[in-house]
Amino acid sequence: MNTEFEDLYQQVILDHSKRPRNFGTLEGVQIQVDGDNPSCGDEIHLQVRFGADGRVEDLRFTGQGCAISQASASMMTLKLKGKPREEARAMLDAFTQVVTASGYEAPKMLGDLRLLSGVQKFPQRVKCAMLAWRAFEQALEAPPEPGIAAAGESATHCG
Amino acid sequence: MEAFRADFPILHQEANGHPLVYFDNAATTQKPKAVLNALLHYYEHDNANVHRGLHLLSNRATEAFERARAKVASYIGAASPEEIIFTRGTTEAINLVAQAWGGAFLKPGDVILLTEMEHHSNLVPWQQAAAKTGATLKFIPLTGSGTLDMEALDGLLTPEVKLLAFTHISNFLGTVNPAQELCTRARAVGAVTLVDAAQSAGHLELDVRALGCDFLAFSGHKMCAPTGIGVLYGRAEILDKTPPWQGGGEMILSVRYESCTYKPAPARFEAGTPNIAGAVGLGAAIDYINGIGRPRIQAHDEALALRAFEGITELPGYRVLGPQSPRGGLVSFVHDSIHPHDLTSFCDQKGLALRGGHHCNQPLMKKLGFPSTSRASFYLYNTPGEVDRMLGILREADRFFA
Numbered sequence: 250m251n252t253e254f255e256d257l258y259q260q261v262i263l264d265h266s267k268r269p270r271n272f273g274t275l276e277g278v279q280i281q282v283d284g285d286n287p288s289c290g291d292e293i294h295l296q297v298r299f300g301a302d303g304r305v306e307d308l309r310f311t312g313q314g315c316a317i318s319q320a321s322a323s324m325m326t327l328k329l330k331g332k333p334r335e336e337a338r339a340m341l342d343a344f345t346q347v348v349t350a351s352g353y354e355a356p357k358m359l360g361d362l363r364l365l366s367g368v369q370k371f372p373q374r375v376k377c378a379m380l381a382w383r384a385f386e387q388a389l390e391a392p393p394e395p396g397i398a399a400a401g402e403s404a405t406h407c408g
Numbered sequence: 409m410e411a412f413r414a415d416f417p418i419l420h421q422e423a424n425g426h427p428l429v430y431f432d433n434a435a436t437t438q439k440p441k442a443v444l445n446a447l448l449h450y451y452e453h454d455n456a457n458v459h460r461g462l463h464l465l466s467n468r469a470t471e472a473f474e475r476a477r478a479k480v481a482s483y484i485g486a487a488s489p490e491e492i493i494f495t496r497g498t499t500e501a502i503n504l505v506a507q508a509w510g511g512a513f514l515k516p517g518d519v520i521l522l523t524e525m526e527h528h529s530n531l532v533p534w535q536q537a538a539a540k541t542g543a544t545l546k547f548i549p550l551t552g553s554g555t556l557d558m559e560a561l562d563g564l565l566t567p568e569v570k571l572l573a574f575t576h577i578s579n580f581l582g583t584v585n586p587a588q589e590l591c592t593r594a595r596a597v598g599a600v601t602l603v604d605a606a607q608s609a610g611h612l613e614l615d616v617r618a619l620g621c622d623f624l625a626f627s628g629h630k631m632c633a634p635t636g637i638g639v640l641y642g643r644a645e646i647l648d649k650t651p652p653w654q655g656g657g658e659m660i661l662s663v664r665y666e667s668c669t670y671k672p673a674p675a676r677f678e679a680g681t682p683n684i685a686g687a688v689g690l691g692a693a694i695d696y697i698n699g700i701g702r703p704r705i706q707a708h709d710e711a712l713a714l715r716a717f718e719g720i721t722e723l724p725g726y727r728v729l730g731p732q733s734p735r736g737g738l739v740s741f742v743h744d745s746i747h748p749h750d751l752t753s754f755c756d757q758k759g760l761a762l763r764g765g766h767h768c769n770q771p772l773m774k775k776l777g778f779p780s781t782s783r784a785s786f787y788l789y790n791t792p793g794e795v796d797r798m799l800g801i802l803r804e805a806d807r808f809f810a
Binding site for chain 1: 745746747748749750753754757765766773778779780809
């Protein structure tokens, strides 16, 4: 097997995709974001609750997609839970660099998420890794009132 | 058939460290040397603009272009080359009909009848035509096995149906539709018919007069020709009534500042300098395919599809969609726990080129409950050994991901 492929599909990633953490729905939803990649058929429904102090108090997701999108979502929820907004935003920015910028030295705070830097070698899969994160970005930007936002590809491609 | 592989230079390379297995022929086929040489020869010897030059090269280019048109006419059994319009491909051909014919003849209350298995290119142009003209879209449903529900057709084929447009072979399910029966029944209620032959033109014999269709569209690049050249066949009687589509040079008889008169078909529908080299390449592709014989290609492709269908069905975790037979030269399949994108990426790492995605059939995918599938599609240069290699790779993928 090609090592680049094995780098991408490491056991940690396969494990998260098969047994995604924080999979399910929150009670007392504050913000829900529905995101999708229409060209893949991948979708995510991300629910986030921010605390009074602005922290990401809890977040859970449902949906379906490839191993990369599911593992990225699962690992994201583990990392973001309990983080202050600013720190969560910094993680989002850092993770975006991890999957798109070659030679980027990923900060240690991203932990296992750094394993997803392997998608750089598979440009078609970047949007899979980013699906949950784009949904989270919408949640960060959502108004404080409860509601449903949408995050998705700006244009679909067809094949 | 294996001997023909030598005609396709691109096949003889490695992909990700393995011999390339190219199973994405429903998307586009590879090109034989005969076609590549025809393009080179045209540009090295004959290149000029067509239909207007009073010089040697222009005459030769015009002859080559019109010879290609005549070859296409004979390839699909058209009554004359004047029924052959060159387009960019199937998509443009269908848009031409939807906009020029549909714009002139569809009105509120009319029904455009399609099937539930249409490629987006035979759906979206009709959505646009319906929005513009006030016509309504209806769809022939599918049976559980992925064939058209012909019993539902009686209720759907009412006098309001002005057009029936359907795919000859589904690029997603592989289903072969009963084109002749559909055209006959549509004509009985006075409906015009359009056959999307993108997946059949390079694989089996086509005779538009035997089919009884009014329009038929296909792409050169799915049958050994270059990209950017395609065909719209239109029955002469209907083309004569259809107003022009795009305006410009080549399609006019005389132009004044305020108005103009148009040429008859096919020139009326070919504004601007056409893809001359593409047409020459398509002519060469037709010669190449005729040299092998379509019945032979059809038997070969269907045998590979059957081998793949049976082989994949036996693998643990996998399932093939669509009917076993009759089936065009392709199989769409899913694994019960591996996402098609992961599976298709895995195959790519083994040198196997498949398609993963929605195959431009989003409504049907949604209806069947699949986000996407993997698809293997075959052509004359593929071999049973390659199908067996795919089966081995799919088994490995099951072990890797499961």
